[in-house]
Amino acid sequence: MSSRRQFLTTSAATASALALTRIPAAFAAPTASPLGTVGAAADAPFALGVASGDPLPDSIILWTRLSILPQAPDGGVPNGTYDVDWEIAEDEGFGTVVGSGTVATSAAKGYSVHVDATGLEPARAYWYRFRALGVISPAGRTKTAPAAGQRTGxxxxxxxxxxxxxxxxxxxxxxxxxxxxxxxxxxxxxxxxxxxxxxxxxxxxEPTDLDGYRWRWAEYKADPDLRAAHATVPFxxxxxxxxxxxxxxxxxxxxxxxxxxxxxxxxxxxxxxxxxxxxxxxxxxxxxxxxxxxxxxxxxxxxxxxxxxxxxxxxxxxxxxxxxxxxxxxxxxxxxxxxxxxxxxxxxxxxxxxxxxxxxxxxxxxxxxxxxxxxxxxxxxxxxxxxxxxxxxxxxxxxxxxxxxxxxxxxxxxxxxxxxxxxxxxxxxxxxxxxxxxxxxxxxxxxxxxxxxxxxxxxxxxxxxxxxxxxxxxxxxxxxxxxxxxDFPVVSSVSGPTSDAFALDSWAVEAGSTGAHRV
The missing domain is CATH 3.60.21.70 (Alkaline phosphatase D (PhoD))
Structure with missing residues (x-):
């Protein structure tokens, strides 16, 4: 194996675009958005993206947090309680929806949503999305874990x-x-x-209380590269x-x-x-x-x-x-x-x-x-x-x-x-x-x-x-x-929004042995 090799052939720009593309609705047709806030983020109220995490063989946690103005202390969301629809499907076009529902969120939760999507099959990919305030979120892709004891190559x-x-x-x-x-x-x-x-x-x-930490988190979560990663792989x-x-x-x-x-x-x-x-x-x-x-x-x-x-x-x-x-x-x-x-x-x-x-x-x-x-x-x-x-x-x-x-x-x-x-x-x-x-x-x-x-x-x-x-x-x-x-994928620079990438040396450990060696 080469100690230094081309890391990826897919362009980062293409990956980000795919991860954040809006998919045609399988939900009922959305109404016009009531969000008229001046300066609202392009993906409001999903300006912080979507994410999945903590995969099990039969379930996955789906997440979003409503935000209109990530740079504002309150996120620009009018105080209130909001219904958020969600769905998870076997295909990117949402032709086979296997789970859906509605959850409520409010300021007490920082307008966050956590859904435990259950009844899934092990070791397979799914696609998910949300809808709130008449807007459909970007779609995310996720994957469940293999079943306990399942032969996993x-x-x-x-x-x-x-x-x-x-x-x-x-x-x-x-x-x-x-x-x-x-x-x-x-x-x-x-x-x-x-x-x-x-x-x-x-x-x-610098945050010291809940409102301060919520604001700092929103500024980080609005980063487009971070949102693209969350929308592509479970964390x-x-x-x-x-x-x-x-x-x-x-x-x-x-x-x-x-x-x-x-x-x-x-x-x-x-x-x-x-x-x-x-x-x-x-x-x-x-x-x-x-x-x-x-x-x-x-x-x-x-x-x-x-x-x-x-x-x-x-x-x-x-x-x-x-x-x-x-x-x-x-x-x-x-x-x-x-x-x-x-x-x-x-x-x-x-x-x-x-x-x-x-x-x-x-x-x-x-x-x-x-x-x-x-x-x-x-x-x-x-x-x-x-x-x-x-x-x-x-x-x-x-x-x-x-x-x-x-x-x-x-x-x-x-x-x-x-x-x-x-x-x-x-x-x-x-x-x-x-x-x-x-x-x-x-x-x-x-x-x-x-x-x-x-x-x-x-x-x-x-x-x-x-x-x-x-x-x-x-x-x-x-x-x-x-x-x-x-191995260790790296980029040449983080001083600007783009950079080339490559992988450093690879290291191996054989099962039943101890100690790593370069390969």
């Missing part, structure tokens, strides 16, 4: 994270044309900090920190905020997260949103989706003024304290048990960060980044021990956050390079956020097999019963 996923508004979301143009079954978004879907794209800042200030989403506040830890904000006050901000962010994504989890109603969950694709792979943020202890050796992410000496006793946890002990137990009992050929842990140790001081002294797994080494070691001792079937980890592509061996003892490799890790670069080089630290980290920081893109993982192959 191939599953192709993609994964990505970190889409700061300072760059264009160009990689999504190519995801929309890619042939994948599902996309895992691993966090930093929005940034709470101000984003400026080609000199034009976001209209919304499975978890969060990292920027959906709330940079480098927060549980109820502890970066600036040492009062935990009770920060909890209110965090729960407001959770509510907005739910309202803007196709999540199967129940509406949190202003409280904690439970995101860790599993998806099983036939007899081939079980995905374990983690929440690395909500249940973690505060950062190691943090002073009274807070501090967030930073490199500290490895001598800090908190780093290896077994009473501290990144996941919370209930989530840890859930993960360990799910790995032990998985009936599939592969286990993929979908989480937000670089899992492997990353020594970030050159020389004899050792340094640890407290906001990542290095800051919660005991939690990491407990999971490594499960991989090593419980005969977990072919474990892989996928991650994001660090704005670089990485491939790494997961070791039983990172301080002993000769120790056993028990899993392989693939980390995708950012969609648009800037990357930084870690090249100077690579000699201190021999378990790191590959590192590339210059390009934005995502990861792509193909799984069969014989092997897993990961």
């Amino acid at each position: 191939l599953t192709r996923i993609a994964f990505g994270s970190c889409q700061n508004y300072s760059g264009y979301f160009v990689p999504y143009q190519y995801l929309a044309a890619d042939d994948v079954d599902v996309f895992f978004h691993l966090g930093d879907y929005i940034y709470e900090s101000l984003g400026v794209r080609t000199g034009t800042p976001l209209a919304s200030p 499975v989403c978890t969060w990292d920190d920027h959906e709330v506040d940079n480098d927060y830890a549980g109820d502890h904000g970066q600036g040492g905020d009062d935990p009770e006050a920060f909890r209110a901000r965090r729960f407001a962010a959770h509510q907005a997260f739910y309202e803007n994504l196709p999540l199967r989890t129940p509406d949190p109603m202003g409280g904690q949103l439970k995101l860790f969950r599993r998806l099983t694709y036939g007899d081939l792979v079980r995905f374990h989706v983690l929440d690395n943020r909500s249940y973690r202890d505060n950062h190691a050796c943090e002073g009274p003024g807070g501090g967030g992410g930073r490199v500290i000496s490895a001598d800090c006793a908190d780093l290896t304290d077994p009473s501290r946890t990144m996941l919370g002990f209930p989530q840890e137990s859930w993960l360990h048990e799910g790995l032990r009992t998985a009936p599939t050929k592969w286990n993929v842990v979908a989480q937000q960060l670089l899992f492997s140790q990353l020594e970030q001081i050159v020389g004899p002294e050792q340094g640890r980044w407290v906001d990542g797994w290095d800051g919660y080494a005991a939690t990491r070691q407990r999971l490594i021990d499960v991989f090593a001792e419980e005969r977990v079937a072919n474990p892989l980890l996928i991650g994001g956050d660090i704005h670089n592509h990485w491939v790494a061996d997961v070791k039983t003892n990172y301080d002993d390079p000769s120790s056993a490799t028990v899993a392989s890790e693939f980390v995708g670069t950012s969609i648009s956020s800037n990357g930084s080089s870690f090249d100077r630290y690579l000699p201190e980290n021999p378990h790191i097999l590959f590192h590339e920081y210059r390009y934005r893109g995502y990861g792509r993982l193909s799984l069969t019963h014989d092997e897993a192959i990961c």
